[in-house]
Amino acid sequence: MGMMFYWLAVESSVAELSESAEAHGFGINTDIFEANLINLAIVISVVVYFGKGFLGKILSERRAAIEADIKESEARKQAAIEAQKAEEQKLAQAEAEAERILAQAQASASSVTEQILAQAVAEIQRLEESASQDTSSSQERAIAELRQRVVELSLKKVEQELQSQLANNEDAQRQLIDRSIALLGGPS
């Protein structure tokens, strides 16, 4: 229906206006009323006036909000950087502390090691000494024992020999006595 009316209206207006001779080709229309210029100027100024106020307010608010947001986030960033710095400092401190403790521990460990080593060496020496002492004394003892035994055995053997040779031999006894007397420097 609407379209029908529209086409009818178009037809009628076309019929009405078609007889008006119009200039063909592109051109500038200088008729202010036909171009609706005054009304458009008013409308545009109204739009600009109110729109500027309205839109300007919205835009400046938006800008202010963004500015505040950026400022806030920058402040947060700054705070975060500072916190990071502080933490890094703490970390460095802790690392230094750890290093110090480590060095200390190493030093004490090495000193303890040395001490223990020295002790061990001393102990070994002492043990060696006592061992060698032991061995030498037991050797001497063994040697002394052997000597004594050898002496004893040889004495016993000599006694036996003597007895066996002298006891049943008057001649030998006499000879021996003579020789002994001669040895003593008597008249031979």
Added chain:
Amino acid sequence: MHFGSLLLNSFELQHLLPSAKLEVGHHLYWQLGGLHLHGQVFITSWIVIGLLLIASFAATRNVQRIPSGIQNLMEYALEFVRDLTKNQIGEKEYRPWVPFVGTLFLFIFVANWSGALVPWKLLRLPEGELAAPTNDINTTVALALLVSLAYFYAGFKKKGLGYFAKYVQPTPVLLPIAILEDFTKPLSLSFRLFGNILADELVVGVLVLLVPLFVPLPVMLLGLFTSAIQALVFATLAAAYIHEALEGHGEEGEAH
């Protein structure tokens, strides 16, 4: 006195030579192969597109951290469009559709307002007259068909051939209506926009024809309002159709 004489003057002028006239149905035809193009629509469309391009370039040429001037304005427009899309399509899938919906909104909005604010009639064409591109049915049909393509694309991309399941989703009885919807959507989209803009320009034109001064002002201001609303409606509906294609009836039923 002055005003009265002006009015009288124009009245006489109208009778003598009908200066203020409505040129609906006349077009500046361009021949392209076998096609008859409405030249005046192209001219104003290009101007609108050029305006948008210039605004975009100007806004992004020297991007500041704290936006000011045109950057601030365009960022505000982008935010508006993004919120519109997000409200319609939903947080999860809205992002790829912001450019499409935003382009629709900005183009239609600037086109409508150009029709309502720019004194196109200062420029005389061989035939027809310059006006908002959206007061030609071809423009709005093209836009509406783009929306149709967009929501079909969205549906097929999301669900593949399973998209057709939505036609019989609540009950197969509604299949004819579901199919019909695909035709009524672009139809209503295009005719709503075209009708509103053309009607507004016609009303203004008729009033200017009758009373050239001041009387058309309220209608012109109302026209500005309607134009903005129509751009919003078109973009919102486009986003809503895309959302519908993405969601489908079944999921919607579950969500409720």
